Amino acid sequence: MNKLRILKVSFIRFKRNMHTTNGKEILVEKLSRITTIGINRPDKRNSVDFKTAKLLKNAIEEFEKDSNSYVAVIYGTGGNFCSGFDFNEIAELENPSESLSSLERGLMDFPSHIKKPTIAAVNGYAVAGGLDLALLCDLRVMEETAVLGLYSRRFGIPITDGATVKLQAMIGLSRALDMILTGRSLNAEEALQWGIANRIVACGTALGQAINLASSLTKFPQECLNVDRMSTYNSAYGNVFDELLQEERKNSKKVSVNSIVEGAKKFLSGLGRHGKTYNLTERTVCDWEKEFNTNNSNKPKSKL
Template identity: 50%
Template sequence: AKVAPGYNVVTERHGTITTIGINRPEARNAVNQETAALLLQAFTSFEEDRSLTAAVLYGIGGNFCAGYDLKELAHSPTSIKLEQDVTKGPGPMGPSRMKFSKPVIAAVSGYAVAGGLELSLLADLRVVEESAVFGVFCRRFGVPLIDGGTVRLPKLIGLSRALDLILTGRPVGAQEAYEFGLANRIVPNGQALQYAIELAEQISAFPQECMHGDRNSAYYGVFDASSFTEAMQFEFDTGVQVLLKESVPGAKKFSLGYGRGGKL
């Protein structure tokens, strides 16, 4: 797909990787209703396409996403349709209520604030440019986090640090975000997208069923398990299914000398 005016979301395929770009640079990639619907469509297509192994979400034109389009909200407050039951419809930002079965990486440049911060939290990993800024900037306008920010952020970086961001609405630069565990990699300006694609390709080269199982178990343990024992049981039940499919062939490769000495 070509980046062109009028296309609020641009998707492109790189082998088994899909990139999903928010394309409203004139609004710092703020998400309006149309963009939210297109983001939902793009992520749904990714989730359903078995030939795709990972997705990279990014913003075109220097910013990741400045949140929900407050101009649209101000001019037509009744236009925003909110599905109250989170199991029955999308969030205001689009795909924010989704759980993915495959890795998603966010390539963050410029501002990832308010709903844009929430979109970045959808990803498993965040590759962040040196000048990027995170923050709950919607704090100053009385706009709540209703796209998972109060759910995902405390789980990701801990309640104390999450409350620091949520209560103050202050800007957080790349280095502090890295120290918090919000940023997973810091890269030079202009390189987040390329680095994220390469990281997605690296992850996609591993035996997939085993990686998906470990990833799924990590999410289950953090968000769904009611006890340590339940989480441990889920991990074992998930892992044992791939032992014969991928672990035995992997062990045979190891015995022949592949992957020793820490080589990937």
Template identity: 40%
Template sequence: MTVHTTANGPVTVITIDRPEVRNAVDQATAEALGSAFDAADTDEDTSVIVLTGSSGTFCAGADLKALSDGRGNRVTEPEAAGIIDSLGPMGPTRRTLSKPVVAAIEGHAVAGGLELALWCDLRIAATDAIFGVYCRRWGVPLVDGGTVRLPRLIGHSHAMDLILTGRPVGGDEALRMGLANRLCESGTALATALEVAGELATFPQRCLRSDRLSA
């Protein structure tokens, strides 16, 4: 299994587990992520979802080796799915969930992995986390909402800096520009995200979810 789901009371943790490719996402992983988030979003016992990656890396983006081998990562076409919010190459990033999602980021969150992080409502990052549009150097575009969400989160000027240069952004700078919501010590991103998620789960959920969707 490339995606694992663990229940922590009212918090469900979804983990990308492909350490051999720094948790890069291929078609099977995108489908598994979509299924995991669908299940958590409809689970009455789940109030908040945490997304993380195994072995000290959040996600290195799309699996470019799989793409070069002819194994495409397109999951569903909107027409075929019969819905607007079909699964994208990174999984659930074209969908709007009813529950908040917190990203627990260790190591690299780059290219499509950055897009996954941007899709989340909050980003808890280790001090040594690295963000970046690394796909710039390979001529691969941001295809799962990154060009829309990044300017909204950090402003057009900062977003253009990241999108055009593809440069790495460390945890401290990410916090200053608003890309990361909170920083924590290396190795504690998941624990910190669980604390934040647990706090969110204590609030009246109907009001919290309504305000979240309105923002």
């Protein structure tokens, strides 16, 4: 069966058999040897709250246990992959110090590693924790209009889900620091050049193309494929991957909880939307501006 035929069959089966196995926020579907896992909060740009994070973690664990499923494809519905953690959850916490300090892993509660090959179908925004999720996957199929970035930089939300470890190994120290320190956006072409994206595809085709790529992996002897996969990861991280992730999470806890909550509230107020890195603080108005403010009921006096 050629690639086009596989792609068409995948889409037909996906639409016909789409169902939710563990709640509407996460959609899980089996396509032969492939498991698709979809974040389904389109009205929130697929941001992840605590409930959704738990459902996503459960879906990944079920895929790992399923001996009949060889490859997973993670995607987002409604035009975006994932915009990170839902800041509403942080801003509305009754006891943020206790809630955030009790987290064993990062805000998104991702596993350190997925035991079998996983592909991210990246469309729209894959930012903040959404980029962490894409980096958790082995391969990234990215639409030509998609955007990557560590947008939480703008609001003082520390990286807790692996990006400081994985980016450095993937694209080198200099480029990793460029993304981490500036919070800049990365388009698909740059992401491919830098080594984050593995494929660039047309807008609207990331999921189908990712399923197609997953199909190509299922035909190989799986025992050998997974042994070589683990050897490659061990080579990249020198067998200290878990220790490095623990160090990232330990460092992130040095950021005060009050600062994190205030950052979440700033975002919810409208500052920094769509990846903007300017006008992130309230502007100081000088005395002369106040005097000449046309909204002031007292008309400014001429200085001439």
